[in-house]
Amino acid sequence: MSLTSFIVSRNWASSTLRLLLTLTGIALGVAIVVAIYVMDHNTIQSRLLLQDPQRGRVDLEVQAVDKTATTAQVLADLRGRPGVQDVASWREARARVDHAGQELDLAVFGLGPLPAGPLTHYSIHRGRDLGPGDDGLASPGILLGGEAARLLGVDVGARLRLVEPAVRRVECRDGKLVPLPVPETETRFSVEVLVAGVLEPDRLGKRNFGQMAVCGLEVAQKLQTRGDNLYHLLRQEGADLDRLRAELGAKYTVVDMRGALIGEGADERAFRNGLKVLGGLGLLLGMFVVFQTLSHSLVARVRQLGLLRCLGAGSGAITRIFLFDAILLGVLGSGLGVGLGLLLARLLQHYRVSSLGSDKPWTTFEIPLFPVVWTAVLGVLFTLAGAVFPLVRARQVPAIEILQARGLAPGKGDRVDLLRSINLWMFGLLVLALPLAYLAMTPLVVEEAAETRIVLLELAGMLGLFGSVLLLAPGLTAILGRVILLPFRLVMPMSGWLVGKVIARSAGRVAAAVCGLSAVLLALLGLKSVTASLHAEAMAFADVALSQRLFLRSTPVLPEQVRQLAAVPGVQQVEALEGEERGGGFLLRGLDVQSAGGRDGPLEGDQTLVQRYVDPRVRTLVASHRLAKARSWAPGDLVSLRDRNGVPVAYEVLLISDRAGFDADERAFAITSPHWMRRDFCIPDACVEHITLRLSPGADASAIGAAARHILPSLPMYKTGQWIADYMQRDVGRDFGLFDLLLLLMLVLAGVGLLNGMTIAALGRMRELGVLRALGLDRNALRGSFLLEGAVTALLASLLSLGLAAPMALVLVRGMNHVARLDAPVTLPWDWFAAVPFAALATALLASLVPALRTLRQSPSESVRYE
């Protein structure tokens, strides 16, 4: 066995507690991040798989911003990007087929290149798949849907002629849908194709009830000449989807409606980002524990180092010993952490906890390689960094000075202060390097980079402030600690005196413990502030948009039924929402001016706005707060939408208000005059599906609900505003319950850090404590000194976290508002502010028990026998 492995194995065998605590620190930190990333990755992956059962697996659907780029150029560019497994172009068209007297209107899907490969858009029932030879116009082949083959009476090998439909498109003109045929002067495109295979009735094969065909891209482009190609991306297993999206952002737009699917809703963005930030904090705390443990344990082992050097060990041998120790610890801890993280992720999956909130199951269990491996690497690197500092310092101190030092763990008085400047090193690593390294693997879910930078700068400022106060100013901790001790010294004079000495001698260590504990407390208060602010936002919305209302949804409601509803006792007003349009990426509904301008309506009491709302010359809309915030709209702004024909039309933002309408999914909506819904989007007259009943004060909602059921017998949705408000409140609390679990784990981590520092320091002071016991110090006073040190640490941490919590809450809530485009009011959870000192005290006292018991177990005679 080499000297390196001999010394390391002996150290491990003799310091099992140190080993256990260090491994726990690394493993818990890594596990929290791994669990979060696996959960998030699979949540999104599961949603993507569910998004469209009528085609194959597509991770991203994009469109090139540069319209001059050819299909081949776009395909080559996308294929060359890291994390992309496969790319295909996609175009939808329609075609007419005449065969043996049978006429059929086919949905045609043009794909390129052929065959479709890993995207698995279809499966073949009989015949062969399409190949490169089937592309182009020379001798194209197609795959025919099963129903189309049956209706046409054809099979594999048959030849068909696909003809461009007679109606090229349908336009909306003056509120009416008008078909536009191909002009007489133009020849309709037609091509003879070979039926290469017949499809199974699944995925694409079941589109248009099986009356469909798959062909090469060129044929589809001829059949449908308008519009651009789409491109489907399949990422490599483990590649991060958000990262890929962010990288594509400059040259491509994601064109599918994935908002609700992948957590693009404001709440979901906030939740996912919160999780990732929390993951970073978990890693930081884990590494903090490791750093503390390794630094202090190396200091405790410095005599060994001095002796080895006196016996002739070169600095290379010493370096190898300590680096081998750290690397082995890092690898083992990180490996353990990855395993633990995967186990935690399995548990979260089992309990249906996802990164979009609770009770949202995820079905896949892929391991995203980049973040998982990067987290493990960070674990190893920072463990190494934890060992390097005291090692470098120790190498600068002459060996003989180490051996001549008086204490087992030499300190300032011995001229061997190995921990001098360690706080600066720790500050650099943990407050600067680790967050940057973490952010390198964490693309936050955002819409604008500038906003992210603001948030990150604010967070960096807070981290800097936090780090500066604690890591760079242990003297402050020493002074405050002594002040806190004053009352305790009256009731526990000996313990108080001992702790005073400890704080004076080891202010850096105490400051570091305070730092770790207060980081968790700050995170707790910060996140509780976020939750409280989201609750407040939901309540504010409920007051304006939900209070005294009943929401109904039914099949198109007749005008007569609307009149009957208005006549129900207790109903003050009926708001009939006419039509829905989502083409602008948000929900636009029509609301008549009587409702919009009536009592409690958004335009109530402002005749100018009412007149503008009904003005047939000016398109106007009323946007909800969330929508306005998300799009940065202000009253008077002009918003460009595309009408039914794809022609841009400008709507003026008349007002921002939540007082009309409600969309349970996103709360980002707008209303406009029904006139414009008909004119621009060809919504049929009186097309009402959603109705809001405004109730008189004190009205019996259940009686009105019963009356509504009587008037509208098929009523699939009936909800009171109060029910929706309660649901929203429950939803916020339930979703953020996951954060509580993570915070609990971090509190354990902080406790481990405290326990670790105190235990190692106690072991270093064993001789001193033995002497004190030999001189008559009783066990209670000794035990009391540890508990008191824990209590002082807890109180210092509480003071600091309570002091910083309010600005931290401001930063977090503002950050959340920026990133998630919310408008939540900063709300401080006072009950949690009151609970924090107790949580800190409980954690610190529990952590103090271990070193107290460990010290009491040691015989005083053993301690004082020899150096």
Added chain:
Amino acid sequence: MTQAPPATTAAPPATVLEARSLFRFRSVDGQEVPIVRDVTFSLQKGEFATIMGPSGSGKSTLLHLLAGLDRPSAGEILVAGQDLGRGDEEHRAAIRRRAIGFIFQFFHLLPDLTVEENVTLPLRIAGQSPRRHAGRIHNLLELLGVDKLKKRLPSALSGGEMQRVSIARALATQPPLVLADEPTGNLSSKAGEEVIALLRSAREQLGTSILLVTHNPRDAAAGDRVLFLHDGALRPSAELRGGPFGVSDVFHRLQELGI
């Protein structure tokens, strides 16, 4: 990286240790104060010399210079023919590894290693397998009377036993030179006598040169030569040769020197 000195294949030179005009200054209140002054002496193969001096005379500093644990401000030190002053810490560590065994007043045994592991630690540091030297190490432990304790941890040993283990560790690599820094300073007089007897026995059986520094006249009297150090300087005229001596001889010489 510093090249380790080449292994000595020929017989070691007759002079194992040579110090020439050694000086060591330390800064005290901004002034350079000499701790060791113009020390010149040599130690022959198999010689057992002691350096006697009162507390604060510079004994330990001189010993640390000779062991390469500290660097002289001026002067030259040759250990087994190799210049200790040339090269960096790595160079000195390599010479320590090969040529010097060190015995400390406070033993400095590693508490987590057994007696046997502590003794074989220098072999591991020198990159040698303890197993290959098992027979020799067993004899060494037997010679020092700790062979039955080899599986014990240092915490289970008496002070005398710990110092015997420390001597065995110093001899484990068969260095031509052993430096002992007040090896009996922490022991009872009986245990101290035993330790001195063991050192003499080791010198006789293994041919190791031993330099021992002490303020105890009884220990000093055990040497073949006794050198007297006062205020950092050797008193060559007072040196005793042809030992071992009686304790009274050493006392007498101390009185002559006014120490």
